[in-house]
Amino acid sequence: MSTIDVSKNKALTTFWCYGNQLTSLDVSQNTALTKLACHKNKLTTLNVKNGNNSNLNIYNSGFTNNPDLTCIQVDDVAYANTNWTAKKDATASFNTYCTDGYTLIPDVNFENKLIALDLDSGVADGKVLTEKIARCYQFKYKLKLYFRFNWN
Known part of the structure; x- marks a missing residue:
């Protein structure tokens, strides 16, 4: 699986999508999301800016093992750096807006x-x-x- 659209699942609270071939993941519309694991994919874009990052627990290896992922869109960069830095690859950074060039x-x-x-x-x-x-x-x-x- 390389794509998945969860934007209409507003009540989604837990999303495990690790170990697939996903290239893009956008959970910005999933404001009830509290658990996420999306490591071991082929992500190039990841948007977790859902207005609820302070309640979002990044499980297992989080965003790691996505070597082409350079920017993770979040609600608050300082919060993400404090709480999730170990959950991403060193080549990725947190930003409130990722443009991908x-x-x-x-x-x-x-x-x-x-x-x-x-x-x-x-x-x-x-x-x-x-x-x-x-x-x-x-x-x-x-x-x-x-x-x-x-x-x-």
Whole structure:
């Protein structure tokens, strides 16, 4: 199994999904979740930012043995570092927002313009590789200033 959608299971309190082939796991909608074990998968994205991290017990090896997992999205980084550091691989870090190298673009018309300017590729999917727009400082479209980046 490589994917599972538990977003509609709002009353879910315990979720053991270790030892599978999961590449992505999002339990952000599972606000009643109090027990989680998702080690030994192939996770590249993990979102546990459910507003209830202080009541979430990470069991067994927690998030370990997911070598491609670099960012774990949480409610509070300080809390996660204090309580869960031993439950993750050294290559992973906790953050309140994990982008996986993408910048979210919620406006489909704006994203289509980025595609036309070769700053995004394919079809509008609500995100663009951050590296493609990191050097953009100002961009005018239909006489409106849509974004301003000044990343160094």
